[in-house]
Amino acid sequence: MSHLLHVDSSLGTESVSRRLTAYFAEEWRNQHPGGYVHRDVAAQPIPHITEPVHKALTYPGTDNGQSAQERDLTEAITREVVEASTIVLGVPMHNFTVPSTLKAWLDRLVHPAHMAVPSPLGGKKVVAVLSRGGSYAPGTPREAFDYQQTYLKAILEAIGLGEDLTFVTAELTMATVAPQMAQFKPLAEASMANAYETLEKLAQ
Numbered sequence: 449m450s451h452l453l454h455v456d457s458s459l460g461t462e463s464v465s466r467r468l469t470a471y472f473a474e475e476w477r478n479q480h481p482g483g484y485v486h487r488d489v490a491a492q493p494i495p496h497i498t499e500p501v502h503k504a505l506t507y508p509g510t511d512n513g514q515s516a517q518e519r520d521l522t523e524a525i526t527r528e529v530v531e532a533s534t535i536v537l538g539v540p541m542h543n544f545t546v547p548s549t550l551k552a553w554l555d556r557l558v559h560p561a562h563m564a565v566p567s568p569l570g571g572k573k574v575v576a577v578l579s580r581g582g583s584y585a586p587g588t589p590r591e592a593f594d595y596q597q598t599y600l601k602a603i604l605e606a607i608g609l610g611e612d613l614t615f616v617t618a619e620l621t622m623a624t625v626a627p628q629m630a631q632f633k634p635l636a637e638a639s640m641a642n643a644y645e646t647l648e649k650l651a652q
């Protein structure tokens with residue numbers, strides 16, 4: 449059965465990535481009746497992993513000393529991914545990379561059992577919606593500073609979530625609020641329009 453996992457990590461309620469992931473989720477749910485889970489790692493942050501949590505992830509079944517609460521949290525995060533047929537991730541760029549709240553989510557999922565080939569997390573469609581204040585597109589001065597898409601691609605591929613992975617990017621989002629970027633407003637609007645159009649197709 450179709451099942452969508454929708455993950456958001458933006459700090460803001462007036463967020464670009466939240467608008468885009470919500471649009472995708474609505475379109476997708478119109479087309480695919482089935483399960484739906486929304487995890488908001490900004491509103492409900494996942495604690496950083498500790499040594500007991502790390503040991504439990506790396507050496508499952510051993511007496512690792514983690515609390516029942518920590519174990520239940522890791523299990524819930526894992527179950528949500530395992531049960532999903534499609535995953536949409538809302539990922540704003542924070543300081544050239546992904547928000548630390550999303551990294552904390554990934555830290556619960558990246559461990560040897562999920563890095564097996566084939567991975568038990570494989571076979572899913574993943575749509576990563578990226579938002580960023582500037583542009584890191586090929587040929588731009590900051591191209592080499594993009595540790596958002598490059599990192600996500602590498603880590604999702606490492607756990608089997610890169611088999612059917614599409615990035616949809618809204619860039620230059622700061623152009624609408626920063627006067628010094630006003631010249632980029634048309635590019636920002638085009639990027640946003642393109643993101644909506646792509647998401648509509650991906651939700652089919």
Ligand SMILES: Cc1cc2nc3c(=O)[nH]c(=O)nc-3n(C[C@H](O)[C@H](O)[C@H](O)COP(=O)(O)O)c2cc1C
Pocket residue numbers: 458459460462463464465466539540541542543544545579580581582583621622
């Ligand atoms: C803590 C923080 C760090 C940011 N770092 C960057 C950055 O390194 N590069 C960039 O282009 N934009 C940066 N931005 C701007 C956001 O990427 C941009 O506003 C984006 O639209 C945020 O997505 P959202 O609206 O979904 O939250 C940063 C914003 C915040 C809050």
